Amino acid sequence: MAGGQERILRGRIKSVQATKKITRAMELIAASRIVKAQQRVVAAVPYSDMITEVVRDLSAAGAGSDAPLLAGRSEVKNVCYVVLSADRGLCGGYNSGVLRATEGEIKEDALKGRGHTVVAVGRKAEGYFRFRGYNIGQSFTGFTDNPTYSIAKEIGEYVTGLYESGEVDRVELVYTRFVSAGSQEVVQRPLVPLDSQVTEGGDGKSETGRDYEFEPTPETILETLLPRYVEARVYAALLNAAASEHAFRQRAMKSATDNAEELIKTLSRIMNRARQDSITTEIMEIVGGAEAMSAGN
């Protein structure tokens, strides 16, 4: 019956409209959070710049030669991957990007005979690697859209602990770098041991000219400074990841909203045709009936 079909279509349009409202709301929320997240990324720059400079000055003064966090190990047997993913889905390819990049690296390491430890940040990474049976060291969840420094501290302490105990020989950070609102990229950065590029003064030459006085000794300062430096790096990565997450979510929700609009358009068209069909049929029936009556007379 034609009227029945019309009713079904009306119901479907309503449900698509409801979905569209939700995706639109999520899009707007994500858009407003990008701005905030971006500001936090910018606000964290002075600290990480200065701490990098201080580390550089200290190693230029010759303090860093035997600090464990600076010295690399000749043989790398176990690599630790810190994966920054989101707690929630509905953000397009954001999670699969970092997860796939990490899985690829782990498989490559396995071919070279290296072991791995995954430090999962965000529920998605935890679920993904746990389900596939990877070796998870620890997971940190429940904050990825709004990370704080104390969390970066926890992660930093955990991974430096892993490194110092000899459980892993290298720590890599995998996250989505926020380039701009329109572009983000999955990157992998070495975290521990701290790369010599930083400590040698960017382009390899050590800084000269500034002769520092130190109090207490350069070694003691470096000892307390390096963990802070690792934390600052993790924090910067967390902020980048959060901003990227919002950007990805905004894009995903925008295309979902557009798609819902398209769907509503198509469904209304079909519904109108069905309504017209039923009216036409009705008229035909009336005309046919009248014709039959007049023929009977």
Next chain:
Amino acid sequence: MADSNATMRVEVVSPERVLFSGEGTQVITRTLEGGEVAFLPGHAAFLGALTENHTRIYLDDGTIQNLAVHLGFVEVGADHVTILSDAAELEEDIDVAAVRAAKVRLEEQLRTEHSAEVEAELRRTHARIAATGGLDTSH
């Protein structure tokens, strides 16, 4: 020694934001193992690790900015002093009543048990109290 009108750029930076930034004439802070140090404009390049302390920044308009700095680093050049700390609080951000209550509670706790954590917290509390004018109740 630079002339007495000289100022220097003073910045207190935490990982989350720049906490304080301005022109100052003197900065007093305390290093690990060292004790209190004061920096004037034109100081030699200096790098130090800080303990929990009450840091004072003498601004060029004659006022003093008090801060509680809980560990961190200070980097000094001829025209700037930069304090890097993952936990620093400006005087005006400290809740005096809560800090006083915390001091009493922590001292009580230390009487029965000794833990490094409680001691560190007490040192932070002392820095906060010093930064908000000491134990002087008229403040």
